[in-house]
Amino acid sequence: DAKTTQPTSMDCAEGRAANLPCNHSTISGNEYVYWYRQIHSQGPQYIIHGLKNNETNEMASLIITEDRKSSTLILPHATLRDTAVYYCIVRRLYNQGGKLIFGQGTELSVKP
Amino acid sequence: DADVTQTPRNRITKTGKRIMLECSQTKGHDRMYWYRQDPGLGLRLIYYSFDVKDINKGEISDGYSVSRQAQAKFSLSLESAIPNQTALYFCATSDWTGWGAETQYFGPGTRLLVL
Numbered sequence A: 001d002a003k004t005t006q007p008t009s010m011d012c013a014e015g016r017a018a019n020l021p022c023n024h025s026t027i028s029g030n031e032y033v034y035w036y037r038q039i040h041s042q043g044p045q046y047i048i049h050g051l052k053n054n055e056t057n058e059m060a061s062l063i064i065t066e067d068r069k070s071s072t073l074i075l076p077h078a079t080l081r082d083t084a085v086y087y088c089i090v091r092r093l094y095n096q097g098g099k100l101i102f103g104q105g106t107e108l109s110v111k112p
Numbered sequence B: 001d002a003d004v005t006q007t008p009r010n011r012i013t014k015t016g017k018r019i020m021l022e023c024s025q026t027k028g029h030d031r032m033y034w035y036r037q038d039p040g041l042g043l044r045l046i047y048y049s050f051d052v053k054d055i056n057k058g059e060i061s062d063g064y065s066v067s068r069q070a071q072a073k074f075s076l077s078l079e080s081a082i083p084n085q086t087a088l089y090f091c092a093t094s095d096w097t098g099w100g101a102e103t104q105y106f107g108p109g110t111r112l113l114v115l
Helices: none
Strands: A009-013 A018-023 A031-038 A045-050 A061-064 A070-075 A084-092 A106-111 B004-007 B010-013 B019-025 B031-037 B043-051 B054-057 B064-070 B073-078 B087-094 B104-106 B110-114
Touching: A009 A018, A018 A031, A018 A084, A018 A106, A031 A061, A045 A061, A045 A070, A045 B104, A070 A084, B004 B087, B010 B019, B019 B031, B019 B087, B019 B110, B031 B064, B031 B073, B043 B064, B043 B073, B073 B087
Parallel strands: A009 A106, B010 B110
Antiparallel strands: A018 A070, A031 A045, A031 A084, A061 A070, A084 A106, B004 B019, B019 B073, B031 B043, B031 B087, B043 B054, B064 B073, B087 B104, B087 B110
């Protein structure tokens, strides 16, 4: 699975959009981009995933660049409850091992 | 995710004791996983099961064993607990059906302290 690079930490004002970047310059054509988050000591929570098209669900939007070397997770109206560590993960289409590799992630602090 | 439950949520035990952590899911998924998380570290895979008859070791299986009693239940045992097994333990299930994207859904975790 391709390696990802994320900023260590970010701040965001409550009610504003939070834009979390991720670089995955070695991504290959059969690898998905996933985003999970972990609120302090809780179980990781799936947010969204995509292959090459932009995706949106009730939690967030995922913007993937045309060359697929980077992506951005957008939380459109961040709340205090969105304070968490956000992980960008790249996984092969046919990952037989099943293990999710969580890097260091981005610690997002949403401030009033 | 309420569809994946873990018991107990917190456990304190003593060195040398055998303990079992239980995981149940109502998602109907075949794949289940056990991870541990240590402070400041990422999740590490202990065991995983692709179905009731298929159990595989992860990267840190020594000192642990598992039992897949049914599609919905996957238990983790510490045969003889030691202090460095103090950690946060997560169970997860996966919706993978053999093709396409795979999403893992995690339980709330069990916080284990071995004295």
